[in-house]
Amino acid sequence: FLGRADDQVKVRGYRVALGEIAQRLRQLEGLRDAHVRVDERGQLIAYALIAKGVQIDGESLRAQLGESLPDYMVPSHVLTLDAFPLTANGKLDHSALPTPQVISQQFEAPHEGVEASLAALWEKALNVEAVGRHDNFFTLGGDSILSLQIIARARRQGIRLTPKQLFEKQTIAELAQVAVLSEAKPAAAPIVAAVAPRDFALTPIQARFFALPMAQRSHWNQSLLLDLPQALDVAVLQQALALLLAQHDSLRLSFHQGDDGQWLQRYRDSENAERVLWTCELTREEDLASLSDE
Incomplete structure (x- = not known):
């Protein structure tokens, strides 16, 4: 079948001609x-x-298509109509075509254990209220990206699956039979920061920076201007910055010159987010350049 190029779409990673x-x-x-x-x-x-x-x-039409087309080319829904909706010009009115309703014809609740766990993952990823053990993943709106998300979340719960298994076993009941159980991945242990020496030598690139003649050595930065649709919540921003400062030692680095004139660096034990985050309001945009030089 040779169809028009603009009639081709990608479904589950395959190029499909709708015609x-x-x-x-x-x-x-x-x-x-x-x-x-x-x-x-x-x-x-x-x-x-x-x-x-x-x-x-x-459903009968879907079954017949499944006999001659690969699975990824079988429509998730086939809606029967007496006539196509037409525009005033006699063309197909795409906006008036009905939307399929996702309804489980014979709902059967998932069994306890793996099936229940998988159903909960599907419900969250597919944004549906309830998933039956015989509901089809792709009929419910699943795709390749969502399948990878579900597989990753299942792995964290000790349920091992592969993308191929999810594509071949498209219901909870079938998928549970091929799932491999393992120990749930434990939550990551909190990172304990290593105790760094109080003062230590500069890296080569830092040493080069301090060797350069500079009028305002402490005023050396990269600027980025963001145009935001609404004002930021300063308190929330300070909380986020405080967490970053506590987590990343390099954000608490300071530099000082020793008695011998050599520059050294040290980590501050703590840093105040309010001191780091400077807020200022301007009434004129032309004042921004001079403010940036302060």
Whole structure:
């Protein structure tokens, strides 16, 4: 099948021609026409026009497509219509096409243990209220990126899976059978900062900096001007900065000149975020340049 280049999309990492899927649908018995699109979640949605007097549902059409198309080309939903919505010019009105409702036809709650844990991960990642053990991951809105997130979160809970397993075993019940259990990854132990010597020598690049003649050695920085849509909360910013100062020793470095004239550096035991974070309000933008030189 040779389709138009602008009719090709990427689904689960594969390049798919929407026209090819629509053509396969038109070849099925009882259908007059078909249209396939990709929704905002990256799912394939098909619309099929049913011939007069024919009784057939979307799931039956999905099953028939699955016999001739690879899994990634089978639409997540096939909606049957009597007629396509048209614009005043007689063209397909894409905005008027119905949106599929994600409803579990035969909900069966996940079993306790691995299934329940996986279902909770799916619910959070897919933003759905409840996941049954036979619900399809991709039908619920899953994609390759979400699958990687779920696999990473499952690993932290001691459930080992691979992307291939999730693509092949697309329900909780199937996936639980191939999951490998291991010990849950413990929370990272708090990092204890090593006790650094009080004074220590400069690095070569630091020594070069202090060897250069400079009028205002303490005024040496890189500036960045950000245009924000709303004012920052100074108190929250100070809290975040205080955590950074406590975590990263290099942010608490200070420099002083010894009796022999040599520059040395040391870590401050603590640093006040209020001293580091300087706030000032200006009424005129032209005053910004002079303020930056203070």
